[in-house]
Amino acid sequence: MSEQPTFEAAQKELEEIVHRLESGEAPLDEALKLWQRGEELYRLCKERLDAAEGKIEELASRAEAAKS
C-alpha cells in the first residue's frame, strides 16, 4: 500500500480488514497489527471526507455570494 492511497482504496482496504478480523482467521498478533492499520485507514478516510465537506461548504457559499 502506497503512502497516500485514494479514498476508495483506503476504504476498500479498511473493509477487507474488518472482514478478516470478524472471520477470526487472523492469528492474534497479526490481528492486532490489522486493527492498528484499520484505525489508521479510518482516520485517513475521515480526514478526506471532512476536507470534501469543507470544500462543498466553501463552494456553496461562494455560489450563494455570486448570486446576490
Next chain:
Amino acid sequence: MKVEAIDYGDRRVYSVGAFNRGVASWLSRLPTVWVEGEVTELRRQARWASVFFTLKDPADGACLGVSMPRGQFDGLRLDLADGDRVHVYGRPELFEARGEFRLRALSLERFGLGEHLAALERLKQKLAAEGLFAAERKRPLPFIPRRVGLITGNDAAAKRDVLATITARFRPVNVLVGETYVQGPRAAGAIIETLRALCREDVDVIVLARGGGSFEDLLPFSDERLVRAVAACPVPVVSAVGHEQDTPLCDLAADARASTPSMAARLVVPDLAEVLQRLDRARAGLERGARRTLERERRRLDRAHERLDRAPRLLLERGRARLEHAAGRLRALSPHATLERGYAIVRSDGAIVRTGTAVEPGQKVDVELAEGGFGARVEETR
C-alpha cells in the same frame, strides 16, 4: 450574294462595307430561335424606328443586343422594366453601318409565372442533386452567438421584428445589420455582397429576413448565385423569407429555416432568463448531489469503523474461550484425574507393571495414588 474584293497581287482585300455585307448575308441564313434573358438598358424613343435593349444572362452576365421594330414592340403592351425576364424570338443580324451584331426580335414574351415555376423546379432538382440541400450539410447554430449578422431591407418590418425579439431574449448580443435590396433585379447580387461583408465582420450566425411578398418579389431568394452563396457561407445562415407557404430555394440551402423573422430571432439567441434559471437549477442539483455522496460515504465509513472497534475485543474473547476449552480438555486427559477415581499405578524398577506375570513374589514394587503412595512387597502372582 456576290461580295466584291480588290486584289493586291495574291492578297484579296475587302472594303469594310463589303465585309459587313458578307457577314450579314451569312448571318441571315441562320435559323430563327428563342433566347431567354433579363431585359436591361431598354431604350425607346418616339423618333426611332426600333426599340433597343440588352438581354443579359442572369447566370454569367453574358450580354446580347436586341432590336425590335417600335410599332411591334408598342403593340405588345408589355410595359417592360429593367430586370424583367423575357423570351425573345428572333434571328441574328448585323447592323451593317456600324458592324454591330445583335438579335433582331420578331416576337417578345414576358417570362410568365409558369416558366418561372418550371425554371425554379429545374434549378431545385439540379441543386438537390448536387447535395446543396442535404441534411448532413446543415450546421448547428451557436448556442450563444457573440455577434449576429442580419440581412434585411431598410426600414423593413422584418428588421424590426428580429431586433425586438433578439433584444427581448438576449440583450447582451451584438447585432450587425446589413441593409440591402430585398426585391428587384439587383437584389440577389446585393444580398450576396452583404452576406460576404457580414462574414468579414466576424459574425457567428447570419439571419436572412424578409417579410411576405408576391412570387416575383421573392424570386431573388431563389437565384442560383444567392442559393450557392448561402450554402457556401462560412457561418451558419438562418433563412426567414416570405410566409410559411413560400419556400424560396435559399430556405432549403440555409442551415435553419424560420417561418417568420421573429422565429428566426428565437432560433438565433436563447432566452437569457431561461438560461440563467436552468443554470441555477443545475447548480443546486450539483450541490445536493455532492452532499448526498458525502453523507453516503460517511455512513459507510462509520459502519466499517464500528465493526473495526468491536473486532479486537471479539477476537480476544473468542481466543480466551478457546483457551479455556483446551485447558478443560487437557485436564480431562491428565492421568491424575484417573487416580482420583481410585486407580493406582504400580511401578517396578521405574517401569509401569501392567500384568501379574511381570513380577515375582517377594519383589519390591512402588505404588502411586492420587495423593502420595507407598512401597510394597508382592505376596503372590496370578
